[in-house]
Amino acid sequence: MNITLRQLRAFxxxxxxxxxxxxxxxxxxxxxxxxxLIKELELGLGTRLLDRNTRRLHLTEIGERLRPRLEGVLHDLDATLKQVIEHRDMQAGLVRIATPQLLASALMPELIAAFQARHPKVRVQLLDTAVEQVMARVFASEVELGLGPEREANSDIDSTLLFEGPFMAVFPPGHPLDGRPQLHWAELTAYPLITLQGQFTERLSQDLRAAAPELAFKPAIEVAYMSTALSMVKAGLGVGLCVPYAASLIRVYGLQMQALGGPAIYRSFEVFTRRGRTLSPAAQSFLDFIGPRIRAMPHLR
Structure with missing residues (x-):
């Protein structure tokens, strides 16, 4: 039996x-x-569907049985094809993203708002999670995209560079470091250093040892959340560290930030996707939209 969609639509x-x-x-x-087309369909089915003469046309009993079922099938098919076209043309769709909490709060809201202003019929679902869970969320297919700091290679996950940014010193207005034309890591040793626990500090320590072995990098306080670190900096308990994408959050706390040199240490942030999976049109469009905008921000590349 070789029945075509064109024959069914004709009937x-x-x-x-x-x-x-x-x-x-x-x-x-x-x-x-x-x-x-009708003749081909009847031959393929081995039965008549229509009785016709020069004056009148009637459906046979089998034709009467086929009509309502075929109407339902073709209606569902047309609706499905319409949805595919809408997703392709960005008239519908869902982008599911996982990011660490700091990225989610400091960077993503404005980007999502700008994207949805351009594509109002595409929804963006943001999952803020622990940085260690971003790749796991992608692997479990809970999200289509993961955004976060670079991680070790994974055979099930593809990673692509999204942007890089240098470490910045964070301090209150009027601090002795405020207003200096350029800051070096060595200047931070005069003040208690407040950093984040885990890979944030471990990786930074490794990079500094490799680039400037003579530097003494010894954080005085390590906390779990950037909000805690910034509150402590605001209270005058020390100097903090961040990457420039957090500028909006730094302003909320009324703090200053300045790039560090001697040496400049950069942190890379990547896009994580399931290996071998094609991104939906909405997800690909979202990446194409946010990438240039992030890299155009001050100090980012």
Whole structure:
């Protein structure tokens, strides 16, 4: 049996119009072409679907049974194809993203708002999670995209560079470091250093040892959340560290930040996706949208 969609649509058009002439017009084909499609369908099914003469047209019993079922099937098919086209043309869609809490609060809201202003029918679902869980969320297919600091290679996850930014010193207005044209890591040793626990500090310590072995990098306080670190900096308990994408959060706390040199240490942030999976049009469009905007921000590249 070799039944085609074109044959089924031809039969349904005739059944609904009750006329070969009207059905042919609705399908924009000739009556002879329409008759040929109906004949091919009946031959393929091995039964007649229409009784017709020069005056009248009737559905056979089998034709009557086929019509409502076919109407439902083709309606569902057309609706599905419409959804595919809408997703392709960004008239619908869902982007699911996992990011660490700091990225989620300091960077993503404005980017999501700008993206949805351009694509109002595409929803963006943001999952803020622990930095160690970003890749796991991608692997479990809870999200399509993960954004976060670079991690060790994973055979199930593809990673692509999104942006890089240098470490910045964070301090209150009027601090002795405020207003200096350039800051060096060695200058921070005169003040208690407040950093984040885990890979943030461990990786930074490794990078500094490799780039400047003579530097004494010894954080005085390590906390779990950037909000805690910034509150402590605001209270005058020490100097903090951050990457420039957190500028909006630094302003909320009324703090200053300045790039550190001697040496400049950069942190890379990547996009994580499931290996071998094609991104949805909405997810790919979101990445294409946010990448240039992030890299155009001060100090980022």
């Amino acid at each position: 349904l058009a005739v059944a609904q119009a009750g006329s070969f002439t009207l059905a042919a017009e609705s399908l924009c084909i000739s009556q002879s072409a329409l008759s040929g």
